[in-house]
Amino acid sequence: MEDISTPNPLLQGLELTREPEPFAIVIFGVTGDLTRKKLIPALFSLFVKEHISRFRIIGFARRPWGKEGFREQAADMLDKKEFQNVSSDIKNTFLSRLEYIQSPFEEQDGYARIDEYTKGFHTRIYYLSTPPNAYEPIIEGLGNHGLQAQEHCSTRIIVEKPFGRDLASARKLNMTLSKYFQEEQIYRIDHYLGKETVQNLMVLRFGNGIFEPIWNNRYIDHVQITVSEKIGVGTRGNYYEQAGALRDMVQNHVFQLLSLTAMEPPNDLRPDSIRNEKVKVLSSLRPITYREVGDCTVRGQYAEGVIDGQEVPGYREEKGVSEDSRTETFVALKLFLDTWRWAGVPFFLRSGKRLARRTSEIAVYFKEPPHHIFSSQTPTLQKNHLIIRIQPDEGMTMVFNAKIPGYTTVMRPVKMDFFYGRTFGETPPEAYERLLLDAMIGDSTLYTRRDEIESSWGFITRILKGWEEDDSPIPQYRAGGAGPEETRELLGDEKRRWSKL
Numbered sequence: 374m375e376d377i378s379t380p381n382p383l384l385q386g387l388e389l390t391r392e393p394e395p396f397a398i399v400i401f402g403v404t405g406d407l408t409r410k411k412l413i414p415a416l417f418s419l420f421v422k423e424h425i426s427r428f429r430i431i432g433f434a435r436r437p438w439g440k441e442g443f444r445e446q447a448a449d450m451l452d453k454k455e456f457q458n459v460s461s462d463i464k465n466t467f468l469s470r471l472e473y474i475q476s477p478f479e480e481q482d483g484y485a486r487i488d489e490y491t492k493g494f495h496t497r498i499y500y501l502s503t504p505p506n507a508y509e510p511i512i513e514g515l516g517n518h519g520l521q522a523q524e525h526c527s528t529r530i531i532v533e534k535p536f537g538r539d540l541a542s543a544r545k546l547n548m549t550l551s552k553y554f555q556e557e558q559i560y561r562i563d564h565y566l567g568k569e570t571v572q573n574l575m576v577l578r579f580g581n582g583i584f585e586p587i588w589n590n591r592y593i594d595h596v597q598i599t600v601s602e603k604i605g606v607g608t609r610g611n612y613y614e615q616a617g618a619l620r621d622m623v624q625n626h627v628f629q630l631l632s633l634t635a636m637e638p639p640n641d642l643r644p645d646s647i648r649n650e651k652v653k654v655l656s657s658l659r660p661i662t663y664r665e666v667g668d669c670t671v672r673g674q675y676a677e678g679v680i681d682g683q684e685v686p687g688y689r690e691e692k693g694v695s696e697d698s699r700t701e702t703f704v705a706l707k708l709f710l711d712t713w714r715w716a717g718v719p720f721f722l723r724s725g726k727r728l729a730r731r732t733s734e735i736a737v738y739f740k741e742p743p744h745h746i747f748s749s750q751t752p753t754l755q756k757n758h759l760i761i762r763i764q765p766d767e768g769m770t771m772v773f774n775a776k777i778p779g780y781t782t783v784m785r786p787v788k789m790d791f792f793y794g795r796t797f798g799e800t801p802p803e804a805y806e807r808l809l810l811d812a813m814i815g816d817s818t819l820y821t822r823r824d825e826i827e828s829s830w831g832f833i834t835r836i837l838k839g840w841e842e843d844d845s846p847i848p849q850y851r852a853g854g855a856g857p858e859e860t861r862e863l864l865g866d867e868k869r870r871w872s873k874l
């Protein structure tokens with residue numbers, strides 16, 4: 374982790390600061406895991422870096438912490454390596470801005486106290502960091518107390534994932550939100566969009582002249598998007614049983630990567646200009662009919678295996694998981710976008726747990742040259758490809774063929790690498806820092822719009838329904854491997870290969 378108390382000389386003099394108006398943020402579910410791991414550290418980091426100065430943080434949950442208890446807990450949340458050089462004065466100033474409301478979400482007394490704590494702040498943000506079944510009671514609670522629209526101040530609501538579990542529930546949640554909040558006030562979070570490399574996708578495509586001319590079906594053979602994890606479900610078995618890889622990863626994170634990879638250039642950088650283009654990608658997805666689900670999707674469940682030299686149990690042996698569970702821990706999809714640019718280009722998406730490598734990457738595979746004049750010495754050419762790594766080792770790799778030195782023209786693929794960390798000399802900010810700062814400023818570009826979320830759920834829900842009709846056994850894959858064997862066949866062409874996991 375970077376030492377955040379030392380400014381990076383490379384970035385000095387650049388316009389990198391955007392300070393929001395004074396704001397109060399109410400975190401519902403403040404005693405939970407997300408607040409501890411991400412939200413309080415992100416808010417503190419923004420304070421240390423002087424992006425925010427005038428604010429109050431109000432925690433809201435059931436535990437009897439009280440103001441002092443919350444401050445003590447928060448001090449503990451800041452006990453991290455990257456904050457070790459921050460002075461205790463700065464820590465104490467931050468902690469002095471914390472207040473706590475102890476109340477169940479279903480009771481009204483807690484909401485009545487929100488106004489008292491948020492009075493005088495130009496911007497008020499409500500952050501729903503709670504189990505999804507609490508979203509609607511909280512929205513109603515805020516609405517019933519008129520907290521959604523107060524005079525002379527901007528009010529915003531941030532909603533965590535999961536946003537629904539199918540199209541119907543996502544629509545219902547949107548309806549409840551829209552009863553009290555305008556669309557401009559609603560910030561649906563997908564923390565993937567806060568990642569620097571994801572934002573760099575637009576810069577790569579539209580800030581350079583060399584990629585866009587070849588970014589289409591004339592030159593691109595296919596695209597692979599992979600979000601893989603080494604970890605299993607851990608203690609979240611109960612939750613995961615109800616979710617599965619398609620809901621947990623593909624509907625949100627993987628589809629965000631798909632939209633940014635495939636979108637048309639926006640006219641400008643206004644939030645809606647960008648989001649209009651992203652929605653167009655999702656609405657151009659060729660629907661997978663129930664009959665096609667078997668041909669266009671592969672699902673699997675991890676069986677026992679070895680990861681980093683350690684034996685790990687199979688999914689069905691994990692705590693909270695049913696012995697005959699049919700929840701997928703791996704999914705691969707083959708998709709087409711019915712657009713002028715992408716006609717005929719398959720997009721292969723895959724995501725899973727307990728795989729050989731933790732990675733999030735987009736690999737764009739280009740077509741081979743029209744005529745292979747070196748075939749006598751190198752019979753098969755590897756397709757050139759550009760790998761955009763979201764994590765870890767944020768950066769890019771171009772893979773192309775080069776002549777092996779010597780008296781023949783035998784070729785092999787070589788790599789040209791760009792690593793963010795090495796070039797800019799610092800770790801990019803945590804996704805939550807960027808996203809919180811944007812919400813404070815009122816920039817919703819990196820948040821998901823209503824039509825975007827409903828388009829993606831519409832597509833995913835068809836697949837879920839198709840799977841419900843299919844009672845064939847769920848393929849098992851060895852933990853620490855590359856997923857089920859069947860994934861290979863999805864590529865459809867002998868010359869295509871999945872990027873190595």
Ligand SMILES: NC(=O)c1ccc[n+]([C@@H]2O[C@H](COP(=O)([O-])OP(=O)(O)OC[C@H]3O[C@@H](n4cnc5c(N)ncnc54)[C@H](OP(=O)(O)O)[C@@H]3O)[C@@H](O)[C@H]2O)c1
Pocket residue numbers: 401402403404405406407408410433434435436476477478479501502503504505507533534535
């Ligand atoms: N944890 C992560 O890394 C992570 C990552 C991405 C997204 N998310 C999403 O973020 C949200 C929060 O996750 P989490 O892991 O922080 O959950 P969590 O650890 O289970 O925390 C839930 C919080 O909600 C409060 N709560 C629950 N029911 C309540 C009620 N009826 N009245 C008042 N307070 C209530 C709990 O307070 P008390 O315990 O004090 O009652 C606790 O503060 C979820 O939607 C999750 O999907 C989490």
